[in-house]
Amino acid sequence: MSELNLSLFRGQLVRLAAPQPDDAKLFSRWSENAVYMRLVDTDYARPMSAEVVAEREKAHGSGPNAVTFHLRTIKDDSLIGFVSLHSIEWNNQTALMSIGIGEPDYWGKGYGLDAMRLILRYAFYELNLHRVGLHVSAYNTRAIRLYEKVGFKHEGSIRDFIFRDGQRYDDIFMGILRDEWRVSQPPSIAPLI
Ligand SMILES: CC(C)(COP(=O)(O)OP(=O)(O)OC[C@H]1O[C@@H](n2cnc3c(N)ncnc32)[C@H](O)[C@@H]1OP(=O)(O)O)[C@@H](O)C(=O)NCCC(=O)NCCS
Known part of the structure; x- marks a missing residue:
């Protein structure tokens, strides 16, 4: 496959879609699920209106140092979550990433794996x-x-950073380098670099 024909935005189960204004309504509904909110973020969980969701995405998920995609299923184009590269430092060629599948029905079925492969x-x-x-x-x-499955390595942790339900947990740092990713991919995925 020519590298220019590579389908950058399409996996086997999900595609990387542009955020649309209407999407905020569903994200707002997901914010009412405390289990999801406590998995996706270490900040205090609270339900957010569609307006607040949209403002936050504008502030943190767009601009010159972030790229955010919404995750839509290949099967029927359902909106199921987001994946984002943020805190990009172009001079250092580094970024942080975040992912959240807001629809619990889609957890544990391989959608996250497909989305991680696409975003990497x-x-x-x-x-x-x-x-x-x-x-x-x-x-x-x-x-x-x-x-771990897509190749991130444990790099350290901020001890006792999170306090939930009376218990303290570490905030774990993980990272993957371009060469580590490249050697783990079949040629059709990482053809030339
Ligand atoms: C985390 C998340 C992106 C993972 O995506 P997913 O589609 O649910 O995960 P997948 O189906 O691709 O499974 C990934 C791996 O985790 C394993 N897994 C599934 N449930 C698990 C569980 N409860 N504990 C440990 N491993 C589990 C799967 O078996 C699979 O590994 P395997 O292929 O070796 O068996 C998704 O569950 C999610 O968005 N959760 C809520 C928000 C969140 O946690 N975001 C991440 C914040 S850091």
């Missing part, structure tokens, strides 16, 4: 980044498993 390919192959890092709560075992 986008980060290394289109944005030409050198490194992608992330933070994850120590209690988020599903997310940690997923990150």
